[in-house]
Structure formats: structure tokens, C-alpha cells
Amino acid sequence: MKIMAPLLIVFIGGMLMAFQYYIDIPLLNNIYKGVLDWHMVIAVFALVIAVKSLIERQWKNFRQKTEHPVYPLTTLISFFTVVFLGIFFGLKQGSPVNFIYNNLLVPLQATIFSLLAFYISSAAYRAFRAKNFSSTVLLIAAMIVVMGRIPLGDLIATWTTISISGKDFAILDFPGWTRWILTVPNVGIKRAFIFGITLGIVSTSLKVILGIERGWLK
Amino acid sequence: MVEIITLILMLFVLSFLMGDNPFFKFTERLIVGISAGYGFLKLFDDGFIKKFWIPLVQEGQYWVIIPGLLGMMFFFTFSKKWNFLAKYPLAFLLGTGVGLEIGPRIETSILRQINATAVNFSGMSAGQVINYIIILVALLTTMYYFLFVLRRDRPAEKLIANIGIFFMMLGFGASFGYTIMGRISLLIEVINIFFEKITSIF
Numbered sequence: 098m099k100i101m102a103p104l105l106i107v108f109i110g111g112m113l114m115a116f117q118y119y120i121d122i123p124l125l126n127n128i129y130k131g132v133l134d135w136h137m138v139i140a141v142f143a144l145v146i147a148v149k150s151l152i153e154r155q156w157k158n159f160r161q162k163t164e165h166p167v168y169p170l171t172t173l174i175s176f177f178t179v180v181f182l183g184i185f186f187g188l189k190q191g192s193p194v195n196f197i198y199n200n201l202l203v204p205l206q207a208t209i210f211s212l213l214a215f216y217i218s219s220a221a222y223r224a225f226r227a228k229n230f231s232s233t234v235l236l237i238a239a240m241i242v243v244m245g246r247i248p249l250g251d252l253i254a255t256w257t258t259i260s261i262s263g264k265d266f267a268i269l270d271f272p273g274w275t276r277w278i279l280t281v282p283n284v285g286i287k288r289a290f291i292f293g294i295t296l297g298i299v300s301t302s303l304k305v306i307l308g309i310e311r312g313w314l315k
Numbered sequence: 316m317v318e319i320i321t322l323i324l325m326l327f328v329l330s331f332l333m334g335d336n337p338f339f340k341f342t343e344r345l346i347v348g349i350s351a352g353y354g355f356l357k358l359f360d361d362g363f364i365k366k367f368w369i370p371l372v373q374e375g376q377y378w379v380i381i382p383g384l385l386g387m388m389f390f391f392t393f394s395k396k397w398n399f400l401a402k403y404p405l406a407f408l409l410g411t412g413v414g415l416e417i418g419p420r421i422e423t424s425i426l427r428q429i430n431a432t433a434v435n436f437s438g439m440s441a442g443q444v445i446n447y448i449i450i451l452v453a454l455l456t457t458m459y460y461f462l463f464v465l466r467r468d469r470p471a472e473k474l475i476a477n478i479g480i481f482f483m484m485l486g487f488g489a490s491f492g493y494t495i496m497g498r499i500s501l502l503i504e505v506i507n508i509f510f511e512k513i514t515s516i517f
Binding site for chain 1: 317320321324325328329331332337340341342343344345346347348349350351352353354355356357358359360361362363366367379381382383385386387389390392399402403404405406407408409410411412413414415416417418419420421422424425428431432446449450451452453454455457458461480481482483484485486487488489490491492493494495496498499501502504505508
């Protein structure tokens with residue numbers, strides 16, 4: 098019972114949702130719409146557990162002093178401040194939470210992501226070395242795309258444009274080459290990866306529905 | 316005032332470039348707290364208020380009690396005796412979630428992709444035909460490279476796999492270059508925000 102009931106729920110739920118995509122029955126369509134709403138409702142309760150875990154963990158760190166107490170306190174205070182402000186003033190435009198979101202969270206998250214520019218540049222320095230044929234292809238493709246997406250690439254294309262029998266032709270057309278690489282060979286390899294990933298997702302989904310994959314029950 | 320605080324916190328984040336330090340750690344924890352609080356409020360508003368409370372109290376849709384009870388079963392996680400009941404809502408989310416994935420995934424990621432690759436060449440220019448052939452060759456050789464069950468002893472088989480590697484390197488290089496430019500654009504944007512805030516203060 099402890100194992101069979103969840104497996105049965107997974108099987109029935111999975112089969113119903115998989116078939117409703119292919120079978121146009123009003124009842125199944127209504128169930129589909131209901132299930133989407135149910136997911137949202139159930140997820141809220143799961144979130145309560147996540148929040149409890151976050152608070153517990155920070156409180157434990159604070160009590161046991163595994164790190165400087167300022168850090169867990171900062172997390173707890175900022176979390177509760179946002180939650181209380183949200184409960185009392187809502188999330189609508191112009192509310193305190195919306196103000197914090199726009200003036201604090203968005204610029205700070207953008208700044209954190211912008212840090213990646215430095216690390217990706219460092220990674221590029223190490224990766225872009227013409228050691229063999231494959232790495233040379235990688236280097237050339239990356240350089241073309243980088244040149245094609247900066248204003249200098251457009252300028253070079255303009256400077257090297259010549260007219261052949263009335264038609265303009267850029268010798269170093271980095272933006273055009275970039276477009277071609279991204280829309281022709283890149284599309285081909287992306288499709289190959291998409292096929293692989295999708296077959297993996299579908300086979301894993303079927304394993305879950307049929308009860309072959311039971312790791313989540315532990 | 317807020318501009319100054321944001322500016323200082325942005326500097327704290329950027330200080331990570333010199334190594335991990337207390338200023339960055341403080342800002343990192345602040346972001347975690349605010350993000351968690353905002354995420355909780357958003358899901359509470361979208362999920363609990365709009366999909367549970369309003370339908371139940373204002374619209375009299377009593378059937379929403381079922382997902383409510385199912386969600387509450389998550390709290391059995393804290394009971395050693397009734398722990399197994401917490402698997403029921405998880406089973407519902409997992410089963411219906413993976414079931415919902417299968418159909419659209421097969422449709423968009425396999426059937427439509429095959430449809431876009433296996434095109435009719437009639438009426439196309441020579442350039443378009445060559446491009447579609449390159450897409451097809453890139454697709455097939457890349458897939459061939461990943462068919463590890465096949466032996467690649469003969470020169471022709473090695474050549475096909477090597478063509479696959481060539482296309483993959485071309486694609487990876489392009490994607491990497493594209494990502495670098497994306498990140499640099501974001502950095503430029505952040506620097507712009509930074510200077511805008513400085514000019515608004517002074």
C-alpha cells in the first residue's frame with residue numbers, strides 16, 4: 098500500500114495527461130485545465146516546507162555559529178521583511194515589495210550575472226587555443242560570432258564592401274557569417290542534441306509512469 | 316537614499332572579483348532572503364489566493380479542497396509514522412507532470428524538427444538547397460557521432476564521425492561566442508545602471 102498507492106497515482110495521472118494531448122474529449126480537456134490549477138495549489142504547500150527548511154537552516158547556522166551570525170540573520174531579516182510587507186501591502190505596482198524588487202533585486206541579480214562576463218572571458222582565454230584542428234574550428238567560429246555581434250564587425254563589413262557587376266559584396270562580412278553559422282550548421286547540431294535530449298526525457302517519463310523508475314519513493 | 320544603497324550593494328557584489336569577502340557574502344545572503352521572500356509571496360498569491368482561496372470562499376468551488384488536502388499531505392513529511400502519505404501529493408505532481416511533458420515534447424522537439432529538416436527542395440534557390448543539405452549533414456553526422464554502439468574501425472566511419480566533430484566544434488564555438496557577447500552586453504548594461512545611479516545621486 099505504501100508503495101503501490103503512489104505508483105498507481107503516478108500511472109493513472111501520467112497516462113491521463115499523456116493521452117489527453119492526443120485525444121480531444123471535453124472531459125479530458127477539463128481535467129487537464131484542472132490539473133494545471135491543482136499543480137499551483139499543491140506547489141504552495143511544498144513551498145511552505147521549503148521555507149521551513151530555509152528558516153531552520155539559517156537559524157541553526159546562527160545558533161551553532163558555523164559562520165558569522167550576520168549572514169544567517171541577513172537572510173532571515175530580509176526574508177521576513179519582504180514577506181510581511183507583501184502580506185500587508187500586496188504585490189501590486191507601487192507597493193513596497195514591488196519597489197524592493199525593482200530597485201534592489203533586479204539590479205543586484207543583474208550585477209551577479211554580469212560577474213560571469215569576467216569568468217567567461219577567462220574561460221575563453223583558456224579554451225580558445227589553436228592546439229589541433231577541432232580547437233581551431235571552435236576558435237574561428239567563436240571569433241566570427243564575437244566580431245559579428247559588435248559594431249566593429251559592421252564597420253569592417255562596410256569598409257571591405259566592393260561592387261561586382263552592380264552588386265555590393267562584403268569581403269569580411271562578419272555579421273553575415275555569424276547569421277549563417279547560427280542559422281545553418283548550428284541548427285543542424287542543435288537538432289541532433291534536441292533529439293537526444295527529448296528521447297531521454299520521454300524514456301525517463303515513461304519509466305516513471307510505468308513504475309520502473311522509483312528513486313523518488315525513497 | 317535607495318540609489319545610494321543599491322550602488323553600494325552593487326559595489327559589494329562586484330568586489331567578488333577580488334575574491335570572496337564579507338561584503339559579497341552579506342549581499343549574497345540579502346539577495347537570497349529577498350528572492351525567497353518574493354518567490355514565496357508570488358506563489359502564495361498566484362497559487363493559494365487566486366487558485367484556492369478565491370474559488371473556495373468567493374466562488375463556492377468546493378472541489379478545490381481536494382488539491383488543498385493533497386498539498387497539506389506534504390506536511391506528513393514531519394511525521395515518522397505517516398511519512399509515506401507525503402508521497403501521495405508528490406506522486407500526483409510527478410505523474411501528471413511527466414504525463415504533460417510527453418505529448419508536447421514529442422510534437423515540438425521531434426516531429427516538428429524532422430518536418431523542418433526533411434523539406435521539399437522544389438522552388439528553392441541553390442543557396443537555400445545547399446544550406447538545407449548542410450543542416451541535414453550536420454544533424455546526421457552529429458547523431459552518428461553519439462551512436463556509441465556502432466564500431467568505427469573503417470576509414471569511412473571515422474570520417475563521418477570526424478565531420479560530426481567538425482560541425483559540433485563549429486556550433487559550440489558559435490554558441491560560446493554568442494554567450495560571451497551576451498554576458499558582456501549584460502556587464503555593459505550593469506555599468507550603465509551604475510553610472511546612472513551615480514549621476515542621479517550627484
